[in-house]
Amino acid sequence: MVEALKGESDRGAIILASTMIDDRLRWAIEQKLTTLNSDEMARFFRHDAGIAGAFSERIVLAQALGIIDRKTRKHIDLVREMRNASAHAANQLSFASPEIVAALNYLKGNSSAPIEEWTVAMRRDVFVLLCATIASSISNSMSASAFEAIRPIFESMLERVPTWLEKPQPPQSRDRPDPSSDK
Numbered sequence: 001m002v003e004a005l006k007g008e009s010d011r012g013a014i015i016l017a018s019t020m021i022d023d024r025l026r027w028a029i030e031q032k033l034t035t036l037n038s039d040e041m042a043r044f045f046r047h048d049a050g051i052a053g054a055f056s057e058r059i060v061l062a063q064a065l066g067i068i069d070r071k072t073r074k075h076i077d078l079v080r081e082m083r084n085a086s087a088h089a090a091n092q093l094s095f096a097s098p099e100i101v102a103a104l105n106y107l108k109g110n111s112s113a114p115i116e117e118w119t120v121a122m123r124r125d126v127f128v129l130l131c132a133t134i135a136s137s138i139s140n141s142m143s144a145s146a147f148e149a150i151r152p153i154f155e156s157m158l159e160r161v162p163t164w165l166e167k168p169q170p171p172q173s174r175d176r177p178d179p180s181s182d183k
Contacts, residue, residue: 004016005017005128009092009094010086010092010093010094010095010096010100010120010124011086011087011092011093011094013124013127013128014082014083014086014093014100014127015083015086015087017079017127017128017131017132018055018079018080018082018083018131019083020131020132020135021076021079021131021134021135021138022055022058022080023135024134024135024136024138024139025055025058025059025062025067025068025076025138026045026052026058027138027139028062028065028067028138028139029052029058029061029062029065029067032065032067055080055083056077056080059073059076059077059080060073062138067138068138072134075107075130075134076134078103078106078107079107079130079131079134081103082100082103085099094120095120095121095123095124095127096120096123100123101115101116101123104123104126104127107127107130108126108130
């Protein structure tokens with residue numbers, strides 16, 4: 001999915017990246033609802049009338065079921081608001097838009113990397129990475145602190161993003177000797 005977003009507009013990338021989280025929330029909720037048959041499950045998630053038919057309802061339900069914690073819920077809610085703004089705005093929102101930059105500043109947490117100095121492409125990549133990370137944490141841990149458990153890793157990556165994109169980094173040397181050096 002992440003590779004598929006490369007050809008999308010910023011608006012499309014925001015909508016589709018947030019869908020990764022929405023899909024994982026639905027999956028995680030379905031894992032908890034083992035007593036429902038397929039018809040009941042379909043009604044439960046029905047968009048126009050289901051208990052968990054909307055992204056916002058799935059976010060609240062995921063917190064209530066212990067799939068995500070309150071802080072992760074706030075992050076996902078902000079991603080949802082970015083998605084809704086992108087989907088319904090009359091003007092084209094992008095990763096250069098002040099509203100999107102402000103949301104990204106909140107989402108990136110305490111990272112010292114100043115987002116205003118990043119290129120639009122860097123902002124987009126970080127947003128997609130954030131959505132993929134949250135979605136993956138929901139899929140893999142199914143715990144109340146799914147995203148918080150990996151947040152330090154994400155913030156550490158954010159610290160290095162500008163450096164990674166400024167100049168190519170040589171491959172990390174391994175502790176193993178180069179077999180060709182013996183010749």
